[in-house]
Amino acid sequence: MKLTKVAQIAGFLGSGKTTTLIRLGKELSTNYGKKIGIIVNEVGEVDVDGSFIRDFGFEVKEIVQGCICCSLKGDLQSTLKTLYENYRPDIILIEPTGIAFPSKIKEIINGLTDIPLEKAPVIALVDAERFRKIFREMEHFLIKQIKEADIVAINKIDLIKSKWDIDLLKSALREINPSAYILSMSAKRGDGVDEIIDIILQSKMKAQSLIDDEDSVALSGMGRSSIKLSFRVHENVNEAKLKVVISEILNRIANVSLNSGSRLIGHIKAYLRCPSGSLKASLLDVKCGVDFAGNVKGLVKEGEITIYAIVKSLKDKLVERILESEVKKILPKYCFSFSIEDEHD
Ligand SMILES: Nc1nc2c(ncn2[C@@H]2O[C@H](COP(=O)(O)OP(=O)(O)OP(=O)(O)O)[C@@H](O)[C@H]2O)c(=O)[nH]1
Ligand SMILES: [Mg+2]
The missing domain is CATH 3.40.50.300 (P-loop containing nucleotide triphosphate hydrolases)
Structure with a gap:
């Protein structure tokens, strides 16, 4: 066989x-x-x-x-x-x-x-x-x-x-x-x-x-959390603009985590899906910035984003709060309206 x-x-x-x-x-x-x-x-x-x-x-x-x-x-x-x-x-x-x-x-x-x-x-x-x-x-x-x-x-x-x-x-x-x-x-x-x-x-x-x-x-001492949301934009955006927005979110999550006492970014990553394609974003080190794979064609007006962060020495709850608060700060700045799936109270 x-x-x-x-x-x-x-x-x-x-x-x-x-x-x-x-x-x-x-x-x-x-x-x-x-x-x-x-x-x-x-x-x-x-x-x-x-x-x-x-x-x-x-x-x-x-x-x-x-x-x-x-x-x-x-x-x-x-x-x-x-x-x-x-x-x-x-x-x-x-x-x-x-x-x-x-x-x-x-x-x-x-x-x-x-x-x-x-x-x-x-x-x-x-x-x-x-x-x-x-x-x-x-x-x-x-x-x-x-x-x-x-x-x-x-x-x-x-x-x-x-x-x-x-x-x-x-x-x-x-x-x-x-x-x-x-x-x-x-x-x-x-x-x-x-x-x-x-x-x-x-x-x-x-x-x-x-x-x-x-x-x-348990041994790794890593704290982690994720957030999934759907978004709409008032003016259609292209891949470059989506990358700017996602980069800002991931960088902010990394910086706030480090300022909150994390000693190592495990991986902060995002997956964006929209009708014309998908992107995966990765941040491992704030000095190196966000790396992207995949592509999105043409102009986009809606889609879904999943963000996942795993960082050393922070509690899961704190990572969860950081994700939510950064998403809520940054998306409106770029005129994205959004709704978070299973939002915590
Ligand atoms: N320069 C370079 N970057 C790489 C290489 N392999 C992976 N990467 C980048 O490293 C980052 C993480 O890659 P992933 O493949 O997501 O790593 P992973 O081990 O699956 O990550 P987790 O599943 O979160 O543990 C991404 O930005 C990749 O593009 C490589 O050979 N060279
Ligand atoms: Mg992987």
């Missing part, structure tokens, strides 16, 4: 999991004729990444409101089964949350005996640009994520000027996980993607894996 391959694209918040998954999915389906199924887990209530990935035509299942390595093991098992039974993919790519421990997910997948799955390698992405900063704030957490990987992929090398810096990072990672296969890549530019495809097609893995039983979400 033909086995369905499963690969986990893991890694800390903002390391480039979704970007990598879209690129791998496109290449595997176009150049290798593989049928791809995707499972995306988001610890928050909304799913920014799943909606964006679906816009590329992939079969996507979302698991939200918790982590598949902590509280939602059963959901992962049933989602894998449904995806297999209804879609029969050649390859299933899984994006866990950025604050998951991948070995537990691997254990769940490998323990599923009633569907024919091939054992699952863990590919953990490391953000070459943010590594030092994240390591300073979350050393223990990051080390665990790296130790549990079969393959460690240093992502975003397009942002690194010196090869020496990449070599230095490689040796640091090798010290943390001596038995992992380590490679460097750029999900954005495409470097190293063939190597990952090879690894997935061959199901390369380390001989032994650690299994971790800690609650990764």
Whole structure:
């Protein structure tokens, strides 16, 4: 019987999991004729990444409101089964949350005996640009994520000027996980993607894996919240104007979070959908600004925006208040009328 391959694209918040998954999915389906199924887990209530990935035509299942390595093991098992039974993919790519421990997910997948799955390698992405900063704030957490990987992929090398810096990072990672296969890549530019495809097609893995039983979400100390709203504009706006508005909202959320005592922005992201397209916006560092993917054509008069923020050392309630208050300040300034879904009192 033909086995369905499963690969986990893991890694800390903002390391480039979704970007990598879209690129791998496109290449595997176009150049290798593989049928791809995707499972995306988001610890928050909304799913920014799943909606964006679906816009590329992939079969996507979302698991939200918790982590598949902590509280939602059963959901992962049933989602894998449904995806297999209804879609029969050649390859299933899984994006866990950025604050998951991948070995537990691997254990769940490998323990599923009633569907024919091939054992699952863990590919953990490391953000070459943010590594030092994240390591300073979350050393223990990051080390665990790296130790549990079969393959460690240093992502975003397009942002690194010196090869020496990449070599230095490689040796640091090798010290943390001596038995992992380590490679460097750029999900954005495409470097190293063939190597990952090879690894997935061959199901390369380390001989032994650690299994971790800690609650990764609690251990991460990250606070998070989301907000979903529909909007209308009095005068039609184009993509450039939408980007200005979203950039201002995400930057304000980041700055207020940092001023309220957060020491690290995990990821502040937004997904905008309107009849003529969609945009995904990402902010990882206020100094680097907001990065956009996707596009919106022509003039827009209405749509929906989902915003998700996950930041270190703030309570969920405070993140929720920051999101609401910034949205309510900024949208009217640009003459957007809006209504928030399930608005809290
Ligand atoms: N320059 C550069 N940017 C990248 C690369 N890969 C991802 N990014 C950017 O990094 C940001 C985060 O990327 P995502 O793919 O959303 O990261 P993620 O790991 O899925 O994030 P979470 O799901 O929130 O944990 C986006 O702005 C991406 O465009 C890369 O290779 N180079
Ligand atoms: Mg993602």
